[in-house]
Each structure stands twice: as C-alpha cells, then as structure tokens.
Amino acid sequence: MKIDQFRVDPGHAVELAERSTRSADGFDGDKAAGQQEAVRLIGRLGELQQVLYAGATHKLLIVLQAMDAAGKDGTIRAVFTGVNPQGTRVTSFKRPTDLELAHDYLWRVHQHAPAAGEIAIFNRSHYEDVLVVRVHGLVAEERWKRRYEHIAAFERMLADEGTTIVKLFLHISKEEQAVRFRERLADPTKRWKFRAGDLDERKRWDDYQRAYEAAIEATSTPWAPWYVVPADRNWYRNLVVSQILVDTLEALDLRYPDPETGLDGLKVI
Amino acid sequence: MKIDQFRVDPGHAVELAERSTRSADGFDGDKAAGQQEAVRLIGRLGELQQVLYAGATHKLLIVLQAMDAAGKDGTIRAVFTGVNPQGTRVTSFKRPTDLELAHDYLWRVHQHAPAAGEIAIFNRSHYEDVLVVRVHGLVAEERWKRRYEHIAAFERMLADEGTTIVKLFLHISKEEQAVRFRERLADPTKRWKFRAGDLDERKRWDDYQRAYEAAIEATSTPWAPWYVVPADRNWYRNLVVSQILVDTLEALDLRYPDPETGLDGLKVI
Numbered sequence: 001m002k003i004d005q006f007r008v009d010p011g012h013a014v015e016l017a018e019r020s021t022r023s024a025d026g027f028d029g030d031k032a033a034g035q036q037e038a039v040r041l042i043g044r045l046g047e048l049q050q051v052l053y054a055g056a057t058h059k060l061l062i063v064l065q066a067m068d069a070a071g072k073d074g075t076i077r078a079v080f081t082g083v084n085p086q087g088t089r090v091t092s093f094k095r096p097t098d099l100e101l102a103h104d105y106l107w108r109v110h111q112h113a114p115a116a117g118e119i120a121i122f123n124r125s126h127y128e129d130v131l132v133v134r135v136h137g138l139v140a141e142e143r144w145k146r147r148y149e150h151i152a153a154f155e156r157m158l159a160d161e162g163t164t165i166v167k168l169f170l171h172i173s174k175e176e177q178a179v180r181f182r183e184r185l186a187d188p189t190k191r192w193k194f195r196a197g198d199l200d201e202r203k204r205w206d207d208y209q210r211a212y213e214a215a216i217e218a219t220s221t222p223w224a225p226w227y228v229v230p231a232d233r234n235w236y237r238n239l240v241v242s243q244i245l246v247d248t249l250e251a252l253d254l255r256y257p258d259p260e261t262g263l264d265g266l267k268v269i
Numbered sequence: 270m271k272i273d274q275f276r277v278d279p280g281h282a283v284e285l286a287e288r289s290t291r292s293a294d295g296f297d298g299d300k301a302a303g304q305q306e307a308v309r310l311i312g313r314l315g316e317l318q319q320v321l322y323a324g325a326t327h328k329l330l331i332v333l334q335a336m337d338a339a340g341k342d343g344t345i346r347a348v349f350t351g352v353n354p355q356g357t358r359v360t361s362f363k364r365p366t367d368l369e370l371a372h373d374y375l376w377r378v379h380q381h382a383p384a385a386g387e388i389a390i391f392n393r394s395h396y397e398d399v400l401v402v403r404v405h406g407l408v409a410e411e412r413w414k415r416r417y418e419h420i421a422a423f424e425r426m427l428a429d430e431g432t433t434i435v436k437l438f439l440h441i442s443k444e445e446q447a448v449r450f451r452e453r454l455a456d457p458t459k460r461w462k463f464r465a466g467d468l469d470e471r472k473r474w475d476d477y478q479r480a481y482e483a484a485i486e487a488t489s490t491p492w493a494p495w496y497v498v499p500a501d502r503n504w505y506r507n508l509v510v511s512q513i514l515v516d517t518l519e520a521l522d523l524r525y526p527d528p529e530t531g532l533d534g535l536k537v538i
Contacts, residue, residue: 046350054461076355081315085352086345086359086392123355181537191528192323196535259460266465268450 001026003244006227008220014213014228021173021232027239034235041242042082048249049119053087054256056117059163060249063125066170067208068198069180070231072123075170078238079245080121089114092123105129105147106154113158126151127167130215135207148218159223166248167224168241169216170231174205270295272513275496277489283482283497290442290501296508303508310511311351317518318388320525322356325386327521328432331514332394335439336477337467338449339500341392344439347507348514349390358383361392374398374416375423382427395420396436399484404476417487428492435517436493437510438485439500443474 005026008014027034052058064072076090091112100108106126114120130147133139155165172180181202184194201208220226227244231237274295277283296303321327333341345359360381369377375395383389399416402408424434441449450471453463470477489495496513500506 050346073355077353080354081352082350083354084346085349085354085357085390086342086361088354089358090355092355121354178537185532185535185537189525191532192526194532195529196531199535199537202537256458257461260464262465263454263460263463266454266468268447268454268468268471 001239001243003227003240003247006229006240006244008216008226008228010221010225012217012220014217014220016171016209016213016228019171019228019230021171021176021230023230023236027236031233031235034239038078038235038239038242041239041246042079044246045079045242045249046083048246048254049083049087051254051256052119052249052252053084053117055254056257057162058252058254059114059116059158060119061114061158061163061165062119062121062245063127063165063167064121064123064170065125065127065131065168065212066231067172067177067205068201069177069184070170070172071234071237072170074234075168075237075241076121076123078234079242083119087117088119088121090121090123093125093128106150110154114163116162126154127215127219131208131211134211135204148215152219152221152224155219155221155224164248164252165224166244167220167226168244169212169226169228170237171228172231174202176232177202177205270508270512272496272509272516275498275509275513277485277495277497279490279494281486281489283486283489285440285478285482285497288440288497288499290440290445290499292499292505296505300502300504303504307347307504307508307511310508310515311348313515314348314511314518315352317515317523318352318356320523321388321518321521322353322386323525324523325526326431327523328383328385328427329388329518330383330427330432330434331388331390332396332434332436333390333392333439334394334396334400334437334481335500336441336446336474337470338446338453339439339441340503340506341439343503344437344506344510345390345392347503348511352388356386357388357390359390359392362394362397375419379423383432385431395423396484396488400477400480403480403483404473417484420488421490421493424488424490424493433517433521434493435513436489436495437513438481438495438497439506440497441500443471445501446471446474 029037052060064075066072080088080090089112093109096108109122109126112120112122130144130151134144159165181194181198184190216226216228229237229240298306321329333344335341349357349359358381362378365377378391378395381389381391399413399420403413428434450463450467453459485495485497498506498509
C-alpha cells in the first residue's frame with residue numbers, strides 16, 4: 001500500500017471533511033486479508049526495531065493525536081505489542097502538572113524525545129498546546145498562534161540532530177465516536193474509560209476539527225510530515241499505521257554496528 | 270510449575286554452585302512443550318498488564334541481573350515482546366555517566382521506579398554497585414558493604430509505598446558463557462555485541478559469583494525476593510521467568526477501575 005495518499009503535503013490546505021475516515025483505498029483485500037497483512041508488517045517492524053536499537057544511531061519519534069475514542073491506545077497496543085519494549089518508550093501526555101505548567105510547553109515533551117536507537121511514541125503531545133488550549137481559550141490567541149512556529153523549529157532541530165519524525169492523526173467521524181462512546185457506556189469492562197466530560201468535548205467537535213486542520217497545515221513539513229489515517233475501522237487503521245512505520249524505517253540505512261577491531265583470533269577460555 | 274523452588278529464602282546462605290543452571294525440575298515436558306507453555310504464560314502476562322495499567326494502583330518493578338551473555342536482553346525480548354509497551358518501561362543501566370556518579374548510587378535508579386499502573390524492568394540496576402564495584406574495588410569495602418542495608422531499606426520503602434518487587438538472577442554456567450561468547454565471535458550478526466573486555470570480566474568469574482551470593486543473601490526479603498533462574502537453556506529460562514511474573518501479578522488484586530458515578534442514563538448525541 002502506498003503511504004503518500006495519507007501524507008499531508010507541506011504548504012497545502014487541509015480539509016478534514018474531504019478526507020475519508022473509512023477509506024480502504026490502496027488495499028486490495030477484505031478485513032481478514034488486512035489483518036493478516038498488518039501482522040506481517042508488525043513482524044517486520046519488530047525486526048527493524050531490533051536493528052535500530054542495536055545500531056544506536058537513528059532515533060524515531062512517533063506523535064499520535066486524535067479525537068477521543070479514535071484509538072490512540074488501541075493503535076499502540078495493536079502495532080507495538082510485538083515490538084521489543086527495550087528501546088521502545090511510550091509517553092502519555094495528560095493534563096499538565098503544576099510543575100509542567102510552570103515551564104514552557106515544550107519542556108515536558110523534550111525530556112521524552114528519543115535517544116539514539118530508540119523509538120519514542122507520544123500518546124498526545126505538544127500539539128495539545130495548539131488544540132485543547134485553542135479550543136478552550138486557555139491562552140490568548142496571539143500566544144498559541146506563535147506556537148506553530150516554535151513547534152516547527154523544535155521539530156526541525158530534532159530532525160537536524162538525527163530524529164526521524166512521523167506524526168499520525170487518527171481520523172474518525174463524529175458518528176463513529178458516538179458508536180464508540182455508547183459501547184464504552186454499555187460494556188462493564190470499558191465503562192471506567194468514560195468521563196461525563198467527554199460529552200462536553202464532543203460538543204466542540206467542529207472547533208477541534210478546525211484546530212487540527214490549522215495545526216496540521218502549519219506543521220506538516222518534509223522532515224516531520226503529518227499523516228491523516230482513516231480510523232473508523234480499526235483493522236484498516238492498524239494496517240496504515242504499520243505500513244507508514246515500516247516504510248519510514250526501511251528508508252533509513254539501518255544496520256548492525258561494526259564489531260570492535262582486534263577480535264580476530266581471540267580465544268575464549 | 271512451582272516458583273518457590275527458585276526463590277531465595279530470606280536469611281539463608283546462597284551457594285550458586287549448588288544451584289543448577291540447567292535444571293528443568295518442576296516441568297514435565299520437553300523443549301517444544303516448554304515453549305508452548307511460555308507462549309501461554311506470556312499471553313496471560315499481557316492480559317494482566319492491561320488490567321494493571323488500567324487500574325493504576327499497583328506498581329511492578331522487575332530487576333534483572335546476570336553475568337555477561339546470560340540472556341538479560343533475550344529474556345526481555347522473549348517475555349515482554351507481547352506486552353503492551355504503554356505501561357511497560359525498560360531501563361538499561363550502563364556505566365554511570367559523570368552526572369550519575371556525582372550523585373549517590375540510588376539516585377539514577379530511583380528516577381526510573383515504576384509509577385502506579387506501570388511495569389518497570391531494570392536491565393542491570395543498583396545491584397551493580399555491590400557487584401562490579403566490589404569486584405573491581407571501585408569504592409572501599411567498608412563503603413560498599415553498607416550498601417546492602419541501603420538497598421534493603423530502599424526496596425522496603427518502595428514496597429511499603431505500593432511497589433511489588435521481583436528480582437531475577439539469570440544463572441548460567443561458566444561453560445555456557447564460553448559457548449555463547451564463541452557464538453558471538455563467529456556470527457557476523459552478533460559479533461558487534463562482543464567486547465575484548467568481556468574476557469577480562471570472565472577471568473573474574475569466581476569473584477562475581479561470590480559477589481552475587483553475598484548480594485542475594487543480604488537482600489532477598491519477603492517484600493523483594495530474589496529468584497535464581499536456571500538460564501543455560503533459553504526456553505526453560507523464559508518459562509521460569511514468565512511463570513514467576515504471572516504468579517506475582519495473579520497474587521495482586523488487579524481489577525479495572527470503577528466507572529465515574531452519574532453515568533447512568535447518559536445519552537450520546
């Protein structure tokens with residue numbers, strides 16, 4: 001499957017309503033075939049991670065953003081269970097603590113940027129500071145507007161210093177969110193995930209979509225592209241995400257490190 | 270399989286030479302059956318982790334220690350690939366940095382202790398400060414000797430504050446280490462793992478065994494027990510480790526959190 005179709009070209013306007021949440025374009029197969037292909041890709045991802053970690057030169061940062069119930073947790077579970085946690089770190093950015101709020105908004109995310117050989121997965125990220133912050137007016141517009149440039153500059157620096165950045169927006173429809181909220185409420189094993197406040201956020205759906213469009217448009221760059229991943233169907237979402245990650249890692253020149261010199265003829269006694 | 274046979278009873282002397290590195294006691298089956306059982310246990314571990322993470326009350330700390338080539342990395346890969354990395358963190362403690370050395374030896378490990386809902390895996394740990402430090406005389410004996418008590422007190426505090434601690438010593442024979450070193454030297458995809466200095470450490474085998482015995486004896490407690498895991502055969506090692514972890518988690522009262530009150534009758538529109 002070609003991943004370009006999901007990438008947001010730098011400098012292009014983004015209209016989320018124009019982008020399908022259910023498309024299975026570019027994949028000739030049904031759900032079962034898609035799941036099988038995802039298993040293959042995830043296996044490949046595990047192999048690539050092993051070399052990435054051993055080589056300890058490249059760094060991979062994956063940013064996951066989405067509306068509530070779009071499947072951030074589910075994507076991590078589906079795609080990264082099967083990848084060695086040694087070298088793979090997930091950081092969930094929740095409501096900032098007092099300490100975090102006492103710093104600039106990039107301070108807390110910077111600490112969790114990947115080291116050489118690592119994959120860092122951000123479950124939410126610094127993008128919340130131009131999303132929820134904008135929708136709820138937590139800081140003045142003139143302030144959050146400047147953040148697009150900070151973020152682009154920050155990501156540029158990371159990329160220049162050896163970090164490969166992949167940003168994924170899991171795109172679901174408002175109808176699908178309702179279906180998932182109702183499921184959570186009805187299922188005793190999922191009910192704890194539901195907060196009454198989730199419905200207040202849902203009322204701001206359109207505001208969030210506008211905020212996402214603006215953020216994605218302002219920050220999709222050649223060195224840190226955004227992908228809009230159709231996410232109404234979990235199997236297709238997992239397939240697309242794993243294909244994006246495999247293609248991204250395969251484009252790097254991953255290799256095991258050279259052995260120390262002087263090992264020839266060494267005897268183990 | 271009963272895991273008590275691997276546990277070091279508090280206050281008992283530990284003689285590693287008396288403990289088998291190849292035993293398959295307590296498991297009625299061959300390698301294929303053992304591998305199959307490990308797959309089942311690892312699947313169960315994944316389920317338990319999901320509830321641990323959701324519940325966000327218990328914390329699990331796993332300390333992995335072993336001689337070189339005993340399989341610390343391999344154990345993590347085998348047992349934790351298949352567990353959701355969201356909520357599972359591996360920290361590899363290498364030679365301390367200048368910053369780390371400028372602090373007490375527990376400073377760097379404390380930062381990586383698990384939060385509520387998390388599994389933290391230490392690949393090497395604060396135990397290096399009574400192992401390599403002792404064998405190489407990096408600090409005076411009167412100083413490292415006092416560390417057993419610091420460590421016991423530190424772990425006691427972690428346990429009192431809600432951390433379940435499991436310490437695993439992967440026990441291989443000196444012969445098996447030689448076999449694995451030779452394999453590393455001969456295999457181009459593994460050769461990078463070999464350091465000529467590994468052979469110098471191997472010469473101190475007996476010193477390390479004495480250091481492990483003293484450390485394990487001094488710090489195996491009811492709240493932070495050591496397990497000596499026979500590790501000459503990878504399949505058996507994986508089986509024992511996964512059984513220990515499953516039994517440990519099953520002994521906790523893991524459950525999904527209660528849902529927010531007031532959700533009854535809520536309509537998603």
